[in-house]
Amino acid sequence: MYYDKRPLMNEGAPAKPTNGTGEMLWGFWYPALRSSEVHGRKLARATLLEVPLVLGRDSAGKPFALRDICPHRAFPLSFGQFDGASVECAYHGWQFDAHTGQCRHIPSLTADSKLKCERIYAGAFPCAERDGYVWAFMSNSEGRAAAANEPAPPPAPELPTFSEHYKIAHLAADLPCSVDHGIIGLMDPAHGPFVHQAWWWRSRRSIRDKAKQFEPIPNGFRMSPHAPSANSAPYKLLKFITGEPATTTIDFVLPNQRFEQIRAGKYWLSSRTTVTPIRRDLCRLDFVAAWNILPWFPIVSFIIHVLGPRFIRQDTEVIEKQSLGLEHEDRMMLVDDADRQARWYFELKAAHLESQRTGQPMRHPVAGPVTLRWRS
Numbered sequence: 092m093y094y095d096k097r098p099l100m101n102e103g104a105p106a107k108p109t110n111g112t113g114e115m116l117w118g119f120w121y122p123a124l125r126s127s128e129v130h131g132r133k134l135a136r137a138t139l140l141e142v143p144l145v146l147g148r149d150s151a152g153k154p155f156a157l158r159d160i161c162p163h164r165a166f167p168l169s170f171g172q173f174d175g176a177s178v179e180c181a182y183h184g185w186q187f188d189a190h191t192g193q194c195r196h197i198p199s200l201t202a203d204s205k206l207k208c209e210r211i212y213a214g215a216f217p218c219a220e221r222d223g224y225v226w227a228f229m230s231n232s233e234g235r236a237a238a239a240n241e242p243a244p245p246p247a248p249e250l251p252t253f254s255e256h257y258k259i260a261h262l263a264a265d266l267p268c269s270v271d272h273g274i275i276g277l278m279d280p281a282h283g284p285f286v287h288q289a290w291w292w293r294s295r296r297s298i299r300d301k302a303k304q305f306e307p308i309p310n311g312f313r314m315s316p317h318a319p320s321a322n323s324a325p326y327k328l329l330k331f332i333t334g335e336p337a338t339t340t341i342d343f344v345l346p347n348q349r350f351e352q353i354r355a356g357k358y359w360l361s362s363r364t365t366v367t368p369i370r371r372d373l374c375r376l377d378f379v380a381a382w383n384i385l386p387w388f389p390i391v392s393f394i395i396h397v398l399g400p401r402f403i404r405q406d407t408e409v410i411e412k413q414s415l416g417l418e419h420e421d422r423m424m425l426v427d428d429a430d431r432q433a434r435w436y437f438e439l440k441a442a443h444l445e446s447q448r449t450g451q452p453m454r455h456p457v458a459g460p461v462t463l464r465w466r467s
């Protein structure tokens with residue numbers, strides 16, 4: 092057992108650069124809104140990493156995300172009009188291309204004006220639609236376009252699916268905490284028996300020894316494929332329905348994604364949970380699951396729509412209560428293997444920031460396969 096004054100004491104790291112605690116990571120895709128919240132000529136608002144955004148769809152249905160701040164005098168563009176191609180600020184009528192943010196028209200200019208309005212830009216973020224979400228690539232806080240020598244953003248994240256037909260469901264919750272507490276709560280194996288007690292799931296009496304193998308993957312780590320926890324009823328049910336032994340694989344990938352895949356013969360369930368920083372003290376948890384297990388019999392749908400919200404509510408309540416303590420004390424202890432994944436998260440984050448700073452490839456904190464042991 093060890094005690095850390097700060098969540099990460101990264102031996103060998105230079106003292107000056109931050110270890111990333113409390114920092115939000117730039118240069119990644121984040122889900123801004125559900126697809127259904129962005130429709131017609133309506134301008135929708137969202138906040139990601141403390142950046143106010145205005146989102147909409149052009150006349151072809153392609154989504155866009157602009158910084159919700161007019162470069163003229165900071166009027167929120169979301170109060171303005173949108174014609175399917177340009178957003179018009181409601182204060183002085185400047186018009187901006189919805190995708191690039193380039194200024195198209197300044198109504199107050201006279202015909203002989205020397206001002207080149209096309210040199211003025213509203214902040215704009217690469218935008219894409221996947222898995223029922225509109226995602227924005229948060230390159231930097233101003234929404235500056237990438238320089239010619241900067242790499243183009245990677246494709247937006249996609250939930251892995253394994254057959255042509257499947258069902259899909261989405262859940263969401265607000266978490267009143269920093270992104271770090273949201274994420275380490277997500278990967279924390281030790282709270283299950285205390286927070287998620289239920290007769291059909293587990294109780295503190297069902298605590299037993301666990302040993303799980305982990306391996307490094309790009310930008311994250313994987314709990315190697317293994318038989319799901321024997322003490323959880325949904326997995327027993329899955330085995331009962333499919334008659335096949337199930338395996339589950341859990342990945343964490345920077346900045347904020349936890350993937351879980353359960354496979355049993357030809358049946359699969361694939362889910363992703365993201366914890367997205369909205370503000371320094373507020374995150375949103377988004378959960379999406381797709382499955383092909385008995386699509387005509389709503390058992391999985393029941394588990395996700397009825398038990399899922401209950402599960403998420405338990406986590407939300409715990410985070411709300413924790414925030415009362417965190418107001419007075421922001422130190423934390425990361426204890427043995429039960430908190431190893433949380434430690435890896437902070438180390439990954441620090442390594443990522445270091446590689447961004449130096450331009451060197453990221454030094455992965457997880458060296459090779461390793462077995463972690465805890466009781467839960």
Ligand code: FES
Nearest residue numbers: 161163164180183
């Ligand atoms: S503040 Fe937007 S046009 Fe003036």
Ligand SMILES: [Fe+2]
Nearest residue numbers: 276286287406
């Ligand atoms: Fe939980």
